[in-house]
Amino acid sequence: MRRNGIKIMAELIDLIAPLIHIMILAIITGVLGFLCAIFITILGGYGIIDFINSNSNLKNIFILIFIIAILRGVFHYIEQLSNHYIAFKLLALIRDKIFVALRKLSPAKLEGMDKGNLIALITSDIELLEVFYAHTISPIAIGILTSIIMTIFIGIFNIVLGIVAFLGYLTVGFFIPYFSSKFGKKYGMEYRENFGKLNSYFLDSLWGIKEILQFGCGEKRNKEIENKTDDLMNINKKLKNYEGIISGLTNSAILIFTLAILIISYLTAKDGDFKNIIIPVITMASSFGPVIALSNLSNNLFFTLASGERVLNLLSEKPIVEEVYNGKDLKFEGAECKNIYFDYGGEEILKDYNLNIETNKIIGIKGKSGSGKSTLLKLLMRFWDIKKGELKISNADIKEINTNSLRNMESYATQDTSIFKDTIENNIKIADYNATREEVIEACKKASLHDFIMTLPKNYDTEVGELGDTLSGGEKQRISIARSFLHKAPFILLDEPTSNLDSLNEAVILKSIKDNSENRTIILVSHRESTLNIADKIYQMKNDRAS
Ligand SMILES: Nc1ncnc2c1ncn2[C@@H]1O[C@H](COP(=O)(O)OP(=O)(O)OP(=O)(O)O)[C@@H](O)[C@H]1O
Known part of the structure; x- marks a missing residue:
């Protein structure tokens, strides 16, 4: 059964329910961590303005930057710890579910199943879901929340600047990753499937090594392994090509929106106040971090969603023979x-x-x-x-x-x-x-x-x-x-x-x-x-x- 990206994500997120409180902690500390990082730069901007105006606030600004820098580290640590705790707990849970599913499917449905593909699924596909749970869900929430806060902050200087900033975050964090993932997902699935097939072929060759040697078909199998590796490499090339395009688009969008903020704030700054020009520009340039994380995420998302889909497909596979739990317990009588x-x-x-x-x-x-x-x-x-x-x-x-x-x-x-x-x-x-x-x-x-x-x-x-x-x-x-x-x-x-x-x-x-x-x-x-x-x-x- 083919699912779209949103459905795959929704089904994977569903598994988090028992750990939701830790996810909330990860999101809150993630947002605070990013705000600390952004405001260190913004405070730096205020420091420069202070220096130019020969005010005496510089010492206080430095102390504040120092405190925020330490807090940034603490928040980042808690966020990473919570995310990885969730990820590894869920991977254990998913492995458990997979083994239960395999037990239910066996032996009838497993008789004809490609064992190498199954091994790829149990090992690398589940492992890739770590990326989803530790580096995908909370970054999305963190990206959204941080962008809203920064839109408000920039909007306080000027509502038009706020709107431009919001459009900038939306472009980098949503439009670019969304449209690019539409193209990349196909290759992501193709890569995972071909990877499974290569595993299968390798495993088959190992099991049949005696026959391969006896009948002298080592050369032929070697060639086949080379072909399969080349296929994988070609798909990977296409994916890397996409990654390059996305990265280029993202960087261009950041520059364009920062430039737009500079021009608008220059044109609209009251009395040509330097602060009202420089601070929105610094804020804009330094606040793309969480949305860039989303954009980078879409590169891995091709693989993650493909792996997620393969895992979900196996979990939803219906056994040929349903086990009976509420039936009769009998003694053998013929x-x-x-x-x-x-x-x-x-x-x-x-x-x-x-x-x-x-x-x-x-x-x-x-x-x-x-x-x-x-x-x-x-x-x-x-x-x-x-x-x-x-x-x-x-x-x-x-x-x-x-x-x-x-x-x-x-x-x-x-x-x-x-x-x-x-x-x-x-x-x-x-x-x-x-x-x-x-x-x-x-x-x-x-x-x-x-x-x-x-x-x-x-x-x-x-x-x-x-x-x-x-x-x-x-x-x-x-x-x-x-x-x-x-x-x-x-x-x-x-x-x-x-x-x-x-x-x-x-x-x-x-x-x-x-x-x-x-x-x-x-x-x-x-x-x-x-x-x-x-x-x-x-x-x-x-x-x-x-x-
Ligand atoms: N899982 C399966 N899927 C599809 N066909 C199968 C499967 N298992 C067995 N068969 C086919 O069913 C037929 C009967 O197989 P079975 O193993 O029951 O024969 P058998 O009488 O025990 O043979 P033998 O004496 O060679 O062991 C064979 O043609 C076999 O290819």
Whole structure:
């Protein structure tokens, strides 16, 4: 969904509500800080006039400037502190929201999502929002308030000067950034998206480095990375071009308006009073600071708004499968698929499919590759919802069962297990965080994993590399099976649990599965006859689609 800049800002500002009091403090101290900076120059002007007129106020003016200079520092410090406090608190909150959103979207919506882009979003996009919260919102309020105060101050000398000053602030702080951001936003979004794509491609290349080396396509991928970097550079060039134009326009506007004040005050100063000429000019020239901050802000705003939009888009993404909180908590008493239809958005995978899953049985499922065996397990886990028909667990529609209750009664081991960068013990304990070391060991013995773990340098406390890089396919698979044993769920879904195992390990695991099948219902998806041998019943996938 595309939003305009104002809508993005409004949605991002909405998140500040709990920290509004700190935002007000940041704005007040920001305005006071700028007023101090402006009045130091104005007092300097009064000092010069005083000097020319040989008055004796110079000492008092210097003392005042000194006090204001110190106050300027204090106010600026409080403003920055408050803004950054807000920014970092909100970034933590947004990260939290993103992880909640990702959890809700997974696994169905994340299956096809570009992971590199997602990583760019979680890391750099959220980080860029710091600019928005710490350096965008309060500067806007500070710019508006300071400009109003200075318009009144200049207006006291002469109403026409006040109007000209106001138009000057409006031009530099609003018109120029507003119109330029309209052009730049498109490139901002393009930059963020291309940045995400480059991340993706890089990540993909890292993950597939073995294949790239084996098939000698390193050169080609290098070229592609170069092309993507060039694309990014070209967009950046366009953005920098805009920045240059905005900066030039801003500086010209400041000079034109200051010159206008000089001419008008010269023409209108009563009795040619030097003070009425010099002070408005000094005030005008020294008071553009807050609005220049707004103008500079529009340069970063291209990126910030684009990042904000990407973050908001993810937060508002609707999950394919809604979690159930106010449904039924049930004990597992069998499952049934009745005239089920399912597709992933294209070709039909399951068509009028029926299966009765009796309790305390091992049910084998076989069928051609791509016939929908894994899909059936995903539907039973409610990772996806069926399109038509009835999918019942314990005689209740699966959509009426609380997601937590469903996850507790099911244990699912897939062909490609995720291994976390943690100890072997903690990797297995994700199935049950409260399990004791003894229970973990017992599960590992059943999964034919214990002997292997005992050969590792720190046994169960050995760290496994990122994505389980340091483990073989068979070892990862046995970790997945150990998790299933530890989970102690009554309904176990095993998707090709032995595909990476040698016949010795396969035999040990199958025996463990059989020995532990009492009071459990197990669905065993496999191509291997030797694995399916332990099943009480074997079903052939009805719609034998060949992939
Ligand atoms: N997330 C997805 N989005 C789109 N299509 C998908 C998705 N997951 C699987 N498919 C497609 O659905 C079909 C069935 O896949 P599934 O993994 O269920 O088959 P399978 O019988 O388990 O195959 P195999 O024995 O090779 O593991 C395949 O054609 C696959 O490409």
